[in-house]
């Protein structure tokens with residue numbers, strides 16, 4: 001996926017402008033930044049759930065002018081903040097079925113197996129209501145639901161938020177598998193140590209723009225990086 005000049009706006013107020021990024025298959029790009037820096041708005045604009053502009057290409061196809069569902073059909077999946085895509089009063093199985101419904105029927109069982117292998121706990125909790133799952137289980141379900149359509153690009157907004165460190169290991173392992181499968185992952189994070197564990201590259205946003213970019217080697221000192229973006233100011 002390549003994005004050029006991405007903007008995001010609420011009503012007439014532009015909160016993100018001029019963001020360029022590229023994301024290759026099998027790679028995870030972390031979007032870092034303080035509260036209000038514009039991470040969620042930028043991800044939302046790419047996914048098509050926040051108004052915005054710019055050129056967005058997935059596998060060479062221009063998708064920036066497509067509706068949200070049409071954009072999803074081109075292979076972009078979005079996991080919003082606070083696992084906002086799951087249905088609390090439906091079971092784990094029903095939630096996964098929602099994600100799978102747009103795959104051709106013949107492909108659904110294979111994709112279900114892939115999701116349940118990625119997060120085996122979801123198999124054990126098959127009949128549990130999503131709303132009663134732990135935060136970590138809900139995050140796994142949110143990702144599982146988003147994977148239903150077998151996307152090429154998975155966009156996640158602060159997946160580590162509020163989770164126990166044990167869940168970080170599970171997410172790290174899952175991201176590794178997804179990268180090996182060839183997915184491109186775009187991840188907004190405020191938890192720099194977690195981002196450092198999973199990211200191949202990063203960008204730092206401040207006041208709606210990218211102010212720093214870097215690679216894995218810079219992520220080896222997450223404390224310094226966190227100081228850098230806290231120093232860059234809130235948006």
Ligand SMILES: Nc1ncnc2c1ncn2[C@@H]1O[C@H](COP(=O)(O)OP(=O)(O)OP(=O)(O)O)[C@@H](O)[C@H]1O
Pocket residue numbers: 010015033034035036037038039040041042190235
């Ligand atoms: N629904 C909205 N309506 C109006 N302004 C909004 C809305 N959502 C976000 N904003 C504004 O857009 C700017 C960017 O916010 P955004 O949530 O994208 O930042 P963020 O980096 O994701 O922060 P956080 O980590 O706190 O989620 C902020 O100034 C925020 O107040």
